[in-house]
Each structure stands twice: as C-alpha cells, then as structure tokens.
Amino acid sequence: MSALWRINLWVCSFFVLVTVACMALLVHQALADVERELQSAEAVVEYLSETAERDPVSLQPRLTGSLRHVRVRWLEPGEAAQLPVQAGLDAWLGQLMFAEARHNAQVLDLQDGRRVQIAIDPRDEIDEIWDSLQQLLSLCGLALVSSLFAIRWAVRRGMCLLDELLWALQQVSGGQLKVRLRAEGLPEARQLAAHFNRMTATLEQTRADNTRLTQTLLAVQEQERTHLAQTLHDDLGQYLAGIRAQACLLRLAMDQPETVEHTARLLEQNCEHLQQGFRALVHDLYPVVLQHLPLSEAFSLLLEQWQSRQGIAFRFIVGQPLPPLSAPDKTHLYRLLQEALTNIARHAEASQVRVRLQHHGGRLRLFIRDNGCGAQQPQRPGVGLYSMFERARSLGGKLRIISHPGAGWALALSMPLEVS
Template identity: 70%
Template sequence: MSALWRINLWVTVFFALVTLACSLLSLQQAMTDVKRELQSAESVVHYLKETAERDPASLQTRLTGSLRHVRIRWLAPGEEFPAGADSGLQAWLGHRLLADGPAPQVVDLRDGRRAWIAVDPRDEIDEILDSLVQLLGVCAMALLLSLLVIRWAVRRVMSMLNQLLGALRQVSNGDLNVHLPAEGIPEARQLAGHFNRMTAALAQSQADNTRLTQALLAVQEQERTHLAQALHDDLGQYVTGIRARACLLRLVTGQPTVLEQTVSQLEADCEHLQQGFRALVHDLYPVVLQHLPLEEAVELLARQCRDTHGIACDLRIEGALPALSGSDKTHLYRLLQEALTNVARHANATRVRIRLGQRAGRLRLLVRDNGRGAQQPPRPGVGLHSMCERARSLGGELRVICQPGAGWALALNIPLEAR
C-alpha cells in the first residue's frame, strides 16, 4: 500500500471515529431533550382524556389532528391496541423514549365509542433522524474535501519522493552521475541540492580513491624498483667484492702485507654491507622502536633528518610520554617520519621545529618548518593521505596549515582517555 493510500485510510478512520462520537453525543442529548418534552405532553394526554369523557365531540379529527407529541386512534369493539402498530427504527426509538413514560389511555365515551390516547414521539424521532442524516452528510463532505486536499498537497511530495527513490536506486547500482532537478517547493529544492552535492562528493571521493590507488601502486612499484636496485647495484657489488677478495686470500697466504690489506678491505666491505642492510630494514620497518623508547626513537629520527638533509631540527619533548601499544608507536613514528620527508622534499626549509608531549589528557605533536609554504592543495597526495589515515588509526585529529611564505604546520591531537 502506498503512502497516499495509508494517509487516506488514516484520515478516513479518524473521520469515522469523530463522526461516531458526535452522533452518539447528539443522539444522547436529543433523547434527553425528547424525554423532557414527552413528559410535558403527558399532561396533554390527561387533559384530552378528561375532556373527552365530558364532551366526546372535543376529539374531532379537525381539532386533534395537528397536535404534536400526542396520538389519538379509535378502537374497534373489543380491540385493546390499535392495529398496524409501528415497527422498525422508529418503534425501537419510541420504546426507548417511552420506557419509563406514561402508558397509553383508553377512553370509553358516553356515545359508545372507545378512543386510544397516547404520547407520540414520532415527530421528535424524525427530527433526531434528520439531524443524524445532516451530521453524516456534513462529515462525508468534509472527509471528501479533506481527501481531495491531501491528494493535491501530497501529489507533488510523492512525485519528489519517487524521483528520490529512483535516483537512490541508480546510486546503489554505482551510477553517481544522477542529479535531481532543483524545482518545486522550497523543501524539494533543498533536498535536491543536498542530494546533488552528496552525489558530487561521492563521485569526487571515488575519483580520489582511484587516483590514490594508482599512486599507491606506482609508489609500490617504485619501492620495489628501489629495493631491487639497492640489492643489485649496491649490496650486490659488496657481496661480489667480498667473494673475490675471499678467493684472493688463498693466493696471498704467503704475502703478509697483501693479506693484511685484503682483510682490511673485507672488513670495510662487510661494514658497508651491514650499513646498507640496516638502511633497507629501517625503511621497511623502524626496528629502533623495538629497542628504544619512543622519546629516543624520535630523537634519533630528528638527528637522521639533520644529518641526511642538512635541516636543523629543534626537538622538544615535554614531559614523560604515555605508554602506547606497538601499533600506535609505529603509526606515530611513521607519521612524523613522513612529515619530515615532506619538509625535506617540498618545503625548501632550513629549520623544522618538533614539539611532542602530553597535556590535558591528550598527546600532541606539532611539526612546523620555515620553508616557502604554498597554497594547501585541494586534494591531498599519497603522503598526506597516508598521514591522515595513520591519524585516524590513532583515533586523533590531524590538521595541516599552510600559507605562502609562512611554511607548513602539522598538528596532531590524540585523546588518551579512550586508549
């Protein structure tokens, strides 16, 4: 059942209940009023009886035919009740109204005739029925007008809802190029505007995800290429040199000077090989976190940034840092590492300031450089996107502030009470 039919059904039931209640109240009030009038007519019945006993001519039809609430009939010899008594709704209502009322009076006239005189509620019953019919007619007209107004008012809304449902089906099927026309009532225009902005945002997010996925795949391939080149061109050469010098040792066992020189070269190649492996392992995973506290790991990262890129790092750790899980320490370390890498690559800075500490139940990290700055990009790249994801994994909020000539500022705020 559609919404319009449900609304029509509810309105019809409401009108039916209201009409029934009004009818019952009107009927109750009418019966009370009728009983009062019929009690007044009782005195008329007694007066007519006494008058007819004295003067039978007073019961002429032309004199009694226009009486209200009083009924006079002539009885045949031996008849106790008029033939053709009323039946149906009027008779039922008459019995209800006269249940406690006066009994009919039978008058034996001096001329031998017999008259039946009783209180007659038929006029009042007709008025009650007429009032009920009028009430039902008014309620029926009001219901009809209400249904027509509801249909007129709801028709455009239902059309708008049908358009929205159709558009949502297209969105659920993957079509994000659907738009709703911004026309009609103000609410419909607002709904269309919000829906169109939602689909535009979803389409933009889908395009950003596709772009970021492609960028991540490209970065993955670059890292694999870099790893392969490091293993082949750098570490592979040292391994080849070590193997060649190891073979040379067999030939120079009788030449102490050459032997000592060859051993020194082997030690140097092994040292370079070990440093190369350490650099690769550090790029793949920060092993320092397993052996050093977070404060010392951050200090080591700042020194590496200074030694590698020549950027002065002003590091200040305010108080004791809270105990973090292994994954949280890794996310925080990698986030700071990515921030320093971005400073080295893009900021053209000579100094970077790092502040890390706990305050008011929150862990706060601030990284700010004195570089050239730039307008903040409308869409974050892979680096900024990875930092945002790490901040989300930490349950924190990451803000990046950048202005031309004022450098970059990165602020991370992590609540500790939920951790």
Template identity: 60%
Template sequence: MSVLWRTYLLVTLFFALVTLLGLLLLLRQARDDVQREVQAAEAVVEYLYEAAQRDPASLQSGLTGSLRHVRVQWVSAPFSATGLSSEQWLAQRLFSISSTPRIVQLADGRQLQISVDPTDEIDEVWDSLLQLLLLCLLALLISLLAIRWAVRRGLRVLDELLGGLQQVTQGQLNARLPAHSLPEARQLAGYFNTMATTLQQVQADNGELTQALMALQERERAQLGQALHDDLGQYLSGIRAQACLLQAVAQQPEQLRLTAQHLDANCQRLQEGFRALIRDLYPVVLERLELDAALQLLCANWQTAQRVPCRVLLSRQLPSLPLPIKAHLYRLVQEALTNVAKHAQASEVRVRLHCQGQRLRLFIRDNGCGAQLPQRPGIGLRSIQERARSLGAVLYLSSRPQAGWALCLTLALPEPVT
C-alpha cells in the same frame, strides 16, 4: 499492507470513533428534547380530554388537526388496544416514551381518541442523525483523498530516494535526485546529492591513491633492485676480487695490508648500505627503542641529510606504546618531514610530543612557504590522514601563505591493564 492503506485504515477508524461519539451525544440531546416535547404534548392531551368531556363539539377538526405532537382520532368502533407500531416501539426504546391514549365516550356511541404523537420530533432527530452521518462520510472521503495526494507525493520522493540508493549500492555514484517544490523533499535531495558527490570524490581519491601507491611500490622495487645491483652488487664483486687478490699477494705483506684495508672498507660500505635499505623498508629501531628515542634518531638523521635544523621537544615521561601505534606515529612523522623537505622550503622545523592525561599530542610545525587552505591534499597529506584514521586519532592541519604548515594530532591512549 502498504503505508497508504494503513493510513486509510487508521483515519477511517478515527472518523468512525468520532462519528459514533457524535451520534451518542446527539441522541442524548435529542432524548432530552423529545421528552420535553412529549411532556408538553401530554399536558395538551390532558386539556383536550377534559374539554371533550365537557363539550365534544368544541373540538373542531381545524383546531385539532394543526396540533403538534398530538393526534385526535374519531373512532366509530369500540376502542381496543393493539400492538405497538414500529415508530412507537422505537420511541419507547430510544427516548423512553410511553403514553396511553385517552378515550372519550360520546353519547352517539362514537369514541374520541386523544394521544401523544412524537413522530414529527423523531423524524427531525433521524434527519439530524442522517445529516451528521453524511457530513462525516463526506469529511472522510475528502480526508482520504487529501491523504492519498500527500502520501503519493511523499512516496514518489521516497521511490526516487530508494532508486538513487540502489544505484549507489550498485556502484553508480553519479546518481542524483531531482529538485522538488516541497522544502523537505528539496532538503532530502540536497543531502543525498551531497552524499553521492562526496562518495564519488572519495572513490576518485581512493583510485588516485591506489594508483600512486602502486607507482610508489614500483619505484621502491626499482630503487631496491638498483641498490642491490649497482651498490651492493658492486661491493660484493669488489670483495670477491680482493679476496682473490689476497690469495695472489699472500707473500707480499704491504700489498696484503692494503688489500685488507680495501676489503674492510668495502664491507663497511656494504653494511651501511644494508642498514639504510633495511631502515627504509622497516624501522627496526622501534623494536629496540621507545618512541621518543626513535623520533630523536629519525629527526637527527633527517637534519643531517637535509641540512635543516629540526628541534625535538619530548615529554620526560612518555607512556610505553604498542608496536603498531609506535610504527604509525613514526611513519607519520617521517612522512611529515619528507613533505617539509620536498615542498616547504623551510629553514626550521619543530617536532613536539607530549602526554596530557590519557591523551598523546604530536605537534609538527615548519616556517616554510605554506599554502592557502582549503586545497586538495596530495599523496603525502592523504597518507598522513589515513595513518591518523587508522590510529583513531584527531588530526588538524593548518597553513597560510608564507606562514608554514602546522600539524596537530591528538591520540587517546588505551587504558592501562590492571
């Protein structure tokens, strides 16, 4: 059953209950009114009965014919009790009316029957009940029409929303809801359109990030191949040539010594190249050092390479972190320092890592050129944001022109296992 028909059923049941209560209240009031009228009519019947016994001629037809709730009949045949009519039976059932006709025996053999007749009052009650029923029926029809109009209007908005959600589910993120005159529908359409715009922007950002990561991957592969071919391959060729030279100058001590020195230098450069290559591919120091020592080494190497002072402030007692968390934090600091080197034009960088209760706070600030926020983040900042989200941390970035950049990351530490 649809929402509209369920609403129809509930409203109809409500109106039926209200109508039933109204009928019961009206019947209760009508019963009291009819009983009062009947009591007054019985007093009139008693008076007419006594007057007819004294002087039957005093009961003129013009007088008795206009009496309310009293019926006077001239009966030529002897009176005999018959069954109750439908109106009398209904009067007894609903209004507890039971009245016995009074019979006056005249000298000429005729009989005069005087009785209470509440037919007019009962007809008025039936008219009131019928009016109440018609009024409730009309109110029900108007209510159902109003509900149909309102629900149809709301369902139209809901259908548009479901259609838009279906388009979004199918990947059509350009779906938008039209504006409506209803404030609620207009607000709902605004929220949906904002959501679709955000999803479309996120999809575009993800596509751009994917393309950037693929390009970065290709550059890293090209750099790795170039390093292996031009640098490491060259040293290996030199080592091989010097090894052949050693065999040729085995009887020349001085030449042997110089060749051994060149061979040792080439091996050292080859080892340094391999270490730098491995360090770029994976921070092996994290497996041997804690995060504070690894960050100090990272900042020291960055300071030496960039010739920019980098101050590192670390808490004395930092907790021991799992390797994935250490790797994310290490790469995040590395990416932040790379951004400073590429864009900040800074003369000083400060890195601070401290622990407050069960929260670890990382703060990185430079005194470079800065930028006006908000602005669309680049690949580096998006990489930092993704790492913060992977950690479940709260990241805050702030910057102003000529005031540098500030990065603050708050990470909730896992509870220690007892």
C-alpha cells in the same frame, strides 16, 4: 499492507470513533429535549381530554389534525383503540428515546355518542432525531471521503518522491554514482534532492580520489621496488662482486704480503660499505631503532639524521615521561613524523622546525611546526597527507593541519592513551 492502506485504515478508524462519539452526544442531548417535549405533549393531552368531556363540539378534526406530538383519532363504533405500530430502526429509536408508560392512549366516550382516542405520538420526534442522525452521518461520510482523497493525493506525491529516491539508491548501490534527483516540487523534496545530490557527488569525488590515490600508491610501490632492486644490484651487488674478486686475488697472491695487506684493507672497506648500505636499506623498510630506544629518543635521533641531511635546524620538546606504547602505535607515530619532515624538506622552504611531544590528560599530543612559506590547504590531499590522516585514524586520534601563506605549516595530532 502498503503505507497508503495503513493510513486509510487509521483515518477511517478515527472518523468512526468521532462519528460514534457525535452520535452518542446527539442522542444524549435529544433525551433532554424529548423530555421537555413530552411534558408539553402530556399537558396538551390532559387539556384536550378535559375540554372534550365538557364540550365535545370544540374538539374539531380541523383543529386537532396539526397538533405536534399529539394524535387525536376518531373511532368507529366497536373499533378497538390501538397505538401506531413502528418497525425497524424507528421502533428501536422509539424504545431508546421514549418510556413505555407514555405510550398509553386515552379513549373518551363523548356526550354526543362519539368515541375519540387522544395519545402522545412520538413519530414526529423520532423523525427529527433520525433526520439529525442522517445529516450527521452524511456530513461525516463526506468529510471521510474528502479526507481519503486528499490523503491519497498527498501520499501519492510523496510516494512518487520515494519511488524516485528508491530508484536512485538502487543505482547508487549498483555503482552508478552519477545519478541525481530533480530539485523541484515541495520544499522538503527539494531539500531531500539537494542532500542526496551532495551525497552522490561526494561519493563520486571520493571514489575518484581513491582511484587516484590507489594509482599513486601503486606507482610509489613500483618506485620503491625499483629503488630496492637498483640498490641491491648497483650498490650492494657491486660491493659483493668486489669482495668476491678480492677473495680470489688473495688466493693468488698469498706469497705477496703487500698485496695481501692491501687487498685485506679493501675487503674491510667494502664490508663496511656493504654493512652501511644494508643498515640504510633496513632503516628505510622498518625503523629498527624503535625496538631498542624509547619513542622520544627515537624521535630525537630521527630529527638529528634529518638535520644532517637537510641542513634545517630543529627544536625538540618532550613533556613528562611517556607511558609505554604498543609497537604498531610507535611505528605509526614514527612514520607520521618522518612523512611530515619529508613534506617540510620538499615544500616548506623552512629554516627551522619545532617538534613537541607531550602526554597530558590521558592523551598524547604531537605538534610539528615550521617557519616556512606556508600555503593554502589543498582540497584534495596527496599521498603524503592522506597517509598521515590514515595513520592518525589508525591511532584513534585526530589530525589537524593548519597553514596560511607566509606563516608556515602546523600539524597537530591528538590521540587517546590507555594508561595501565
């Protein structure tokens, strides 16, 4: 069942209940009114009966024909007295409203030889009550029809908006993010269209950013592979080729001690360079230092190496002893600090960096700040900032980046800790 039909059913049920309640109230009020009317009619019947017995001439048809709730009927000789017979709804309403005892008629034999029947006739009262009930039913029916038409008109307008929204959502689910709703009509419709259009615009921009970041990540991946291949081929490969050549030379110059000694020294140097190259390559691929040192000492070593390469002074502050962290969490924190230092070296133009790592209140906080030139925060973060935000999200924490022109950059990470 559609929403419109359900609303119509509820409205009809409400109107039926209201109509029944009004009819019950009307009948209840009519009972009190009928009681007063019949008491008056009984008094009229008694008066007419006494008057007719004393003075039959005074009981004229032209005087008694317009009486309300009282019927005076002249009987022919031998005619039996009977009450008016009612059928259908009038009979049901008469039984409901009037007591049977009050339907008894008085038959008088007048002194002039005529016979007359004087009785209470409830038909006038039944007609009045029936007219009131018909007016009530007509009024409720007219109100119900008007309400249904008004509801249909209003619901149709709302359904048109819902149909348009459903169509737009189907387009969005199919990947068509350029769809927009028309901002017109009711204020609610305009607000809905505005929120939907902002949502689709955000989704479209997010998809464009993801596409751009994916392309950038693929380019960075290719650059890393190219750098790795060049390092293995141009640097480590040359050392391996030199070691091989020197080993062959040793075989040929075994009877020349000076040549053997010189070649051995060269072999030792090449092996040392080869070992350093492998260490640097492994460190770029994975921070092995995290397996052997606590996080604070690994941070201190990273900052010292970065200072020796970039020439930027640092100040490292560590709070109370840190609880043990899992290997993935340590790696994320290490890489986040590494990426932040890389951004400072490339863009900050700073001469000093302050790093604070502390544990307080069940949370781990990392704060990094430089004294560089600063800048307005970019609306669309690049790969570096995006990777830091993703690492903070993986840690279950929140990363805030604050920057103002001339005031440097500040990076604050707060993450929960499970202390055992």
